[in-house]
Amino acid sequence: xxxTLGLGSVWRASQFLGDRCDLNAEIWEGEDLGxxxxxxxxxxxxxxxxxxSDEQVAFYRTIxxxxxxxxxxxxxxxRVDLGFRHVLITMLSSPWATYxxxxxxGDGELDAYELANRLSYHFWQSSPDDAxxxxxxxxxxxxxxxYRAQVERVAADPKTARSLEEFFADWxxxxxxxxxxxxxxxxxxxxFAEDTLPSATLHEAMGEELVALGVHHVLESPGSFDTFFxxxxxxxxxxxxxxxxxxxxxxxxxxxxxxxxxxxxLLTRAGMVATGSANTRPIMKGVFVRExxxxxPLGTPPDNANASPPELSETQTTRQVVEALTEQPGxxxxxxxxxxxxxxxxxTEGFDGxxxxxxxxxxxxxxxxPLTSLPIDSADTSILAGQRIAFSDxxxxxxxxxxxxxxxxxxAREFFRFTYHRAESSDADDCSIQTLGDALVEGxxxxxxxxxxxxxxxxxxxxxxxx
Amino acid sequence: xxxxxxxxxxGVGGFTLSIPFxxxxxxxxxxxxxxxxxxxxxxxxxxxxxxxGHSMFPDEGLLxxxxxxxxxxxxxxxxxxxxxxxxxxxxxxxxADSGRLTERLVGQMNVIRGLxxxxxxxxxxxxHLGNFARNDANGGDGLRMQAYPTPTIDxxxxxxxxxxxxxxxIVERAMVIGARGLSYNYANxxxxxxxxxxxxxxxxxxxxxxxxxxxxxAFGAASPLVVDRVIESYRTLLSNPRLSSGDxxxxxxxxxxxxxxxxxxxxxLTCEIESPAFDAESLWEAPDYxxxxxxxxxxxxxxxxxxxxxxxxxxxxxxxMHVVDTLSNFAGDWHQDIAHQAYAQDNAQQTLRRAHxxxxxxxxxxxxEKLDATAGPSGGSILDDALVVWTQESGQYTHExxxxxxxxxxxxxGALRTGQYVDYRDLDMELPFxxxxxxxxxxxxxxxxxxxxxxxxxxxxxLSSEGGLDLASGYGPMFVSPERPxxxxxxxxxxxxxxxxx
Numbered sequence: 001x002x003x004t005l006g007l008g009s010v011w012r013a014s015q016f017l018g019d020r021c022d023l024n025a026e027i028w029e030g031e032d033l034g035x036x037x038x039x040x041x042x043x044x045x046x047x048x049x050x051x052x053s054d055e056q057v058a059f060y061r062t063i064x065x066x067x068x069x070x071x072x073x074x075x076x077x078x079r080v081d082l083g084f085r086h087v088l089i090t091m092l093s094s095p096w097a098t099y100x101x102x103x104x105x106g107d108g109e110l111d112a113y114e115l116a117n118r119l120s121y122h123f124w125q126s127s128p129d130d131a132x133x134x135x136x137x138x139x140x141x142x143x144x145x146x147y148r149a150q151v152e153r154v155a156a157d158p159k160t161a162r163s164l165e166e167f168f169a170d171w172x173x174x175x176x177x178x179x180x181x182x183x184x185x186x187x188x189x190x191x192f193a194e195d196t197l198p199s200a201t202l203h204e205a206m207g208e209e210l211v212a213l214g215v216h217h218v219l220e221s222p223g224s225f226d227t228f229f230x231x232x233x234x235x236x237x238x239x240x241x242x243x244x245x246x247x248x249x250x251x252x253x254x255x256x257x258x259x260x261x262x263x264x265x266l267l268t269r270a271g272m273v274a275t276g277s278a279n280t281r282p283i284m285k286g287v288f289v290r291e292x293x294x295x296x297p298l299g300t301p302p303d304n305a306n307a308s309p310p311e312l313s314e315t316q317t318t319r320q321v322v323e324a325l326t327e328q329p330g331x332x333x334x335x336x337x338x339x340x341x342x343x344x345x346x347x348t349e350g351f352d353g354x355x356x357x358x359x360x361x362x363x364x365x366x367x368x369x370p371l372t373s374l375p376i377d378s379a380d381t382s383i384l385a386g387q388r389i390a391f392s393d394x395x396x397x398x399x400x401x402x403x404x405x406x407x408x409x410x411x412a413r414e415f416f417r418f419t420y421h422r423a424e425s426s427d428a429d430d431c432s433i434q435t436l437g438d439a440l441v442e443g444x445x446x447x448x449x450x451x452x453x454x455x456x457x458x459x460x461x462x463x464x465x466x467x
Numbered sequence: 468x469x470x471x472x473x474x475x476x477x478g479v480g481g482f483t484l485s486i487p488f489x490x491x492x493x494x495x496x497x498x499x500x501x502x503x504x505x506x507x508x509x510x511x512x513x514x515x516x517x518x519x520g521h522s523m524f525p526d527e528g529l530l531x532x533x534x535x536x537x538x539x540x541x542x543x544x545x546x547x548x549x550x551x552x553x554x555x556x557x558x559x560x561x562x563a564d565s566g567r568l569t570e571r572l573v574g575q576m577n578v579i580r581g582l583x584x585x586x587x588x589x590x591x592x593x594x595h596l597g598n599f600a601r602n603d604a605n606g607g608d609g610l611r612m613q614a615y616p617t618p619t620i621d622x623x624x625x626x627x628x629x630x631x632x633x634x635x636x637i638v639e640r641a642m643v644i645g646a647r648g649l650s651y652n653y654a655n656x657x658x659x660x661x662x663x664x665x666x667x668x669x670x671x672x673x674x675x676x677x678x679x680x681x682x683x684x685a686f687g688a689a690s691p692l693v694v695d696r697v698i699e700s701y702r703t704l705l706s707n708p709r710l711s712s713g714d715x716x717x718x719x720x721x722x723x724x725x726x727x728x729x730x731x732x733x734x735x736l737t738c739e740i741e742s743p744a745f746d747a748e749s750l751w752e753a754p755d756y757x758x759x760x761x762x763x764x765x766x767x768x769x770x771x772x773x774x775x776x777x778x779x780x781x782x783x784x785x786x787x788m789h790v791v792d793t794l795s796n797f798a799g800d801w802h803q804d805i806a807h808q809a810y811a812q813d814n815a816q817q818t819l820r821r822a823h824x825x826x827x828x829x830x831x832x833x834x835x836e837k838l839d840a841t842a843g844p845s846g847g848s849i850l851d852d853a854l855v856v857w858t859q860e861s862g863q864y865t866h867e868x869x870x871x872x873x874x875x876x877x878x879x880x881g882a883l884r885t886g887q888y889v890d891y892r893d894l895d896m897e898l899p900f901x902x903x904x905x906x907x908x909x910x911x912x913x914x915x916x917x918x919x920x921x922x923x924x925x926x927x928x929x930l931s932s933e934g935g936l937d938l939a940s941g942y943g944p945m946f947v948s949p950e951r952p953x954x955x956x957x958x959x960x961x962x963x964x965x966x967x968x969x
Contacts, residue, residue: 059703063696089693094700095718103709182757183799200754277800303587303606309803 036064040087048096049127050113050136060087104462112136115460119150122419122454124159125166148455155451161215167418168214172271173292174207180276180354187368188312192278196244196354205238206271206355212236213269221255222447225408225440230265230398232258244270244355262357264394267348270355277353278364279312282322282345283337289344294384294401295410298340302332317361317374319346343380347397350378409437412449419453425464432456504844505852506879506928507778508624509834510787512595512649513826515806515819516861516871522559522820523863523872524580529888536966537915538956539893541581543967546573546888559820561874563828567836574886575839575850577875577968581891581914584868585957586612586948592789594868595858596620597921597943598651598663605866608948615944616663620921621787622652623936629929631784638731638782639679643668644770645789655720659935668789672747672769679777680740682731694729698722738780745769760822763792764829771834778849779841794825806865823859827874831857835876845880853877854927862911869898869911873920882927882969889967891915896953913953918943919961926964938962 040060044052052060064083074082091097100121105111110118116136120128128136132150140146154160169175180198183189190197212235217228233256234247242249246260266272267289275281290296310321322345326337352358360373378393385404391397401407413433417423424430436456440449453459530542548557548568555565557573586608588594593601596619602609624630625640634640643650648668654661669675677684701722705715747769750762767790777783793801797818808815838850845852857874861867870892878885892912918941925942932938941961947954 059696059700063693066692069692086690086693086696089690090696090700093693093697095704095721096700098721101704103707106709178800179757185798189799277803300604300607300610303589303608309807311808 036083037061039084040064043088044091046127047091048094049117050096060090063087063090102462108462110460110462112139112141115141115147116150118459119154119454122459123154123163123450124157125162126159147460151451151454155447155454158219160450161219164215164218165211167415168211169207170418171292171414172210172214173288174210174271177203177207177271177274178276179203180206180274182276183278187366188278188364191364191368191370192352192362193354196356198276198354199240202238202240203271203274203276205236205241206269206274208238209236209241210266210269210271213266216256218446218450222445224443224445225411225449226402226443228266228446229402229407232261232263232265234259241270260357262350264398267398268351268394270351273348273351273353274355275353279310280318280345280349280351280353281310282318282349283310283326283341284345285348286341286343286345290340293410294406295413296340296406298336301336312364314363314365314371317349317363317376319349319377322346339381339383343382343391344397346380347378347391348394349376350393405437405441408440409433412437412440415449415453420458420463422463428458432458504781504784505849506630506882507784507838507849507853507877508621508879508924508928509774509785509853509855510596510621510649511790511831511834511855511857512592512788512860513790513823513857514860515802515865516859516863517806517809517816517865518560518820518823518859518863518872519816520580520863520870522816523561523823524890525558525561525578525888527890530890532967534966536891537960539891539895541889541891541966543887543889546576546578546886548573560823561827562824563832567828567832572832572835572839572876575835575876575878577873577883577885578888579873579875579891579920579965579968580889581870581912582873582917582920583862583870583914583954583957584917585913585951585954586868586946587866588612588868589861589866591860592647592649593619593651594917595860596649596651596787597623599943599946600663601651601665608946612944612946615946616651617943618652618663619650619787620925620942621650621785622656622666623925623930623942624928625785626652626656627930627936628934629931635730635734636781637784638682638734638736639777640783641666641785641787642675642679642774642777642783643787644670644675644774645787645791646670647789647791649787649789653720655716655723657723658716658719661716661720670748672743672745672773674748675770675773676743676776679773679782680736680738680780681742682734691729691732694725694732698725698729701725736780736782738776738782740776740780743769743773757793758796758798760792760794760796760825760829763794764825764833766792767830768833771830771837774834775837775841775849778838778853781844790826790830793822794829795822797822810864827857831855831874831876838877850877852880854879854883854924856924864911867911868917870914871917879927882929884968887968889965891965893953913951913957915957915965916941916945916954916961918945919957919963919965922962923965923969927969 037057040057041052044056044060064087067079067083067086095101100117102110102114104114113136116128116132120126120132131153132141135141135146135150141150179200180202181200184197213231213233214228216233216235217223217231234242234245234250235256236242237249237252239249247257250256263269273280273285287298291298310318310325313321316324322342326333326342328334350357350359358376360375362373363371365371379391381388381390384400385406389400391400413424416429416433416436424433436449436452439452525546525548529544529547531544533540533542546557548555548561550565553565554562555568555573556562557578561578584594584599587606588599588602588609589605591599591602593599598617598619599612600614600616602612604610604613621641631637631640641650643666645668648665650666651663652666653659654664669678701718704710705718747766750756750766753759753762756762767788770788774786795818797805805815805818809819810816835850835855838853838855839848841849843849843852855876859872862870875883891914893914894912896912898911898913920941921943922938922941925938930936939962940958945958945961947958
């Protein structure tokens with residue numbers, strides 16, 4: 001990290017971030033080296049995110065004093081400016097700025113400032129505020145009561161939305177949502193889309209909506225995991241997407257309205273079902289539900305399994321094509337597809353490749369002429385938490401998933417991994433995840449869940465050493 | 468006729484240039500490395516593959532030489548193509564304006580058929596240059612190989628004393644260009660215990676230009692004195708006894724990068740050159756870029772300009788370019804609707820073929836023309852001293868790694884025989900591909916290993932098995948799928964240079 005700072009920038013930075021030090025006056029009348037040290041200590045504490053030691057202050061002071069070694073003659077104020085600039089660049093490029101340095105207190109616990117940083121970066125993706133620094137400085141952050149008070153305060157701060165946005169975007173694989181307009185101009189897609197010609201940004205709106213749904217039910221209008229998973233709230237600000245849902249976009253004020261009554265919560269949000277194609281992708285939907293929402297890994301497919309993706313047919317629905325391709329009795333594909341993958345994707349076949357509700361699938365000739373329409377079949381059976389379940393559509397499947405508790409526990413596991421930037425690696429981790437998941441099953445509010453993650457003992461201890 | 472650099476850069480062929488060279492840069496005076504520089508290495512990689520062999524490769528009638536090698540008959544012959552209607556055609560894909568794809572350039576090229584990754588790698592970005600671990604784990608083989616990450620050969624070259632005997636004269640050891648990147652190396656190039664990471668890839672032509680020609684501005688006008696102090700701050704933290712060994716290695720790797728910044732800031736460049744007025748990356752802002760082959764080609768042509776300039780000025784001698792653009796106006800999901808349908812649907816196959824031809828003519832040929840028109844350190848052109856390779860992700864079926872096409876240009880300072888079409892496939896063995904021969908599609912035959920190809924590249928670049936580099940089995944972890952025992956003899960010879968070419 002290096003910064004190219006002009007004279008004005010140094011002054012603005014110092015006066016905004018550092019102790020008030022009227023450098024403007026001093027440089028014209030001669031340097032006040034005490035002021036320089038004060039500035040170094042103050043600015044350094046902000047950038048290092050902890051107080052500087054006397055050795056560190058002396059180190060940066062040397063940089064200030066020697067700034068003019070590599071330059072020719074300059075005015076006094078230029079030398080002073082250069083000194084501040086060099087100190088600032090060195091601070092910003094130091095490992096304490098670039099990395100989260102956690103070496104602990106010698107007993108495996110984080111020290112007060114390391115804990116303050118971990119809290120603020122986990123919730124806010126930013127450095128501690130004055131209150132957190134103060135709690136670190138006076139030692140209250142290391143007490144149970146003081147720590148809990150800070151966790152509650154920090155978690156409730158609107159800045160927590162930044163962290164939640166990253167989590168939901170990551171967990172729900174928002175970046176994998178394909179463009180909806182990629183096939184515009186092709187005969188079949190144009191016939192399929194009819195009046196719903198998608199824009200170049202619709203896929204982005206779909207992704208933003210999934211993230212916004214999460215933030216809304218955790219932070220803005222906290223509710224249980226079930227509430228989030230079954231949510232019918234219209235949280236999108238995008239008019240095009242709102243129209244797909246049969247309503248008006250939310251302006252952010254008050255409680256958002258509802259999407260159209262055909263939806264069954266998260267599973268049927270546009271970003272979860274849309275493909276930007278006249279075809280849906282029940283296999284990929286099923287894989288995501290199984291692995292991403294239920295945390296049940298499927299293992300690697302056999303060689304060449306992906307070499308023949310299901311194509312649009314002129315005589316069969318997508319479901320029928322997929323079944324013929326992957327559920328032949330006795331085939332190596334059927335073992336996973338018939339019970340574990342396909343049913344979870346078929347459940348949402350009531351929504352087409354643009355995320356619109358449907359009861360029939362129209363089949364097209366190569367040049368876009370509609371040939372026939374066949375009824376959608378969303379019913380199936382599957383294995384969930386070791387039990388065989390039956391469902392008739394996405395609403396049924398949602399209910400079954402929630403009743404099993406599998407998604408709650410998966411959410412807890414995923415958020416644990418997000419918090420600690422690692423997979424669970426010990427009995428203590430498993431115990432924490434179990435406790436957190438059970439609380440979600442019992443209906444704990446997601447904002448409380450958020451705090452509880454930071455109240456786990458692992459949050460205050462050093463991470464396992466990197467190998 | 469070799470054009471002067473100024474003429475070449477001003478618009479031979481009618482393209483618009485972004486870097487006007489000043490007349491002061493001519494011949495060897497442009498080279499920072501007084502020993503003369505060379506060889507040069509460029510690797511292009513394109514996605515998917517999937518073009519039928521009879522479209523990709525020249526006519527079999529050219530394969531007039533035969534010989535036994537590794538248990539099969541291998542074939543080779545002089546590369547040539549017919550000229551008709553103003554176009555020269557080596558194959559359906561290797562087809563271009565005959566005024567550009569000249570006999571001279573054809574004489575500099577090689578087309579190689581029968582180089583295989585002998586296991587199911589399917590989708591990957593790392594395999595092109597030897598980091599087989601960087602694959603999408605579409606099958607068990609790929610998942611297994613993810614446990615063996617390896618530096619790519621461009622990085623082996625970049626940190627080799629044999630390739631860069633005077634690294635202090637080089638600004639950028641390897642230019643890694645493109646949105647996804649091809650190159651992988653240890654986080655700390657001097658510590659093989661450190662993690663294998665993807666190398667920083669550059670997508671902006673202005674950023675690339677600054678990185679190789681204006682290192683001070685590329686690093687934010689940092690002062691060498693400041694960099695020295697930053698390094699000292701890292702040393703201070705490293706002395707903390709509570710730091711784990713893993714974190715120490717991470718800091719070591721960071722410091723190595725800082726040492727490199729310090730080195731670059733202290734370089735004195737001899738080239739006089741103006742900054743480009745147009746950033747190639749701005750082409751991406753057009754909403755239809757993803758289906759505008761003309762814009763896509765222009766993007767890469769602008770990058771080619773910078774590569775040629777960097778080679779000419781001696782500030783770098785390696786470039787990797789991962790071309791993920793489709794080079795097609797197809798609207799839809801290229802992966803699902805074209806790449807994975809090309810074996811079964813002729814219109815998808817033709818779309819794929821046209822896209823590959825467009826890449827060859829507009830991007831690959833563009834670079835080798837420019838290199839051939841620029842004076843090189845040995846008295847000929849840079850292309851004479853270079854090796855420019857084009858590899859694809861798959862062979863003639865997307866996912867399958869038999870006969871992955873390799874096209875080369877340049878002789879690497881005479882180390883490589885050129886003007887050849889070679890075929891290493893064992894035609895006596897027809898491969899069982901369930902969707903191939905049983906449906907009347909072209910069959911596959913096993914060839915030599917990709918490891919041998921990579922090892923050959925390193926050898927022609929002047930490297931050998933020494934200093935920790937082991938080329939006894941070519942380059943890269945040697946793995947053969949248990950279902951492919953027909954590679955046994957190919958594995959035995961993997962450490963040898965590819966026959967008929969060296």
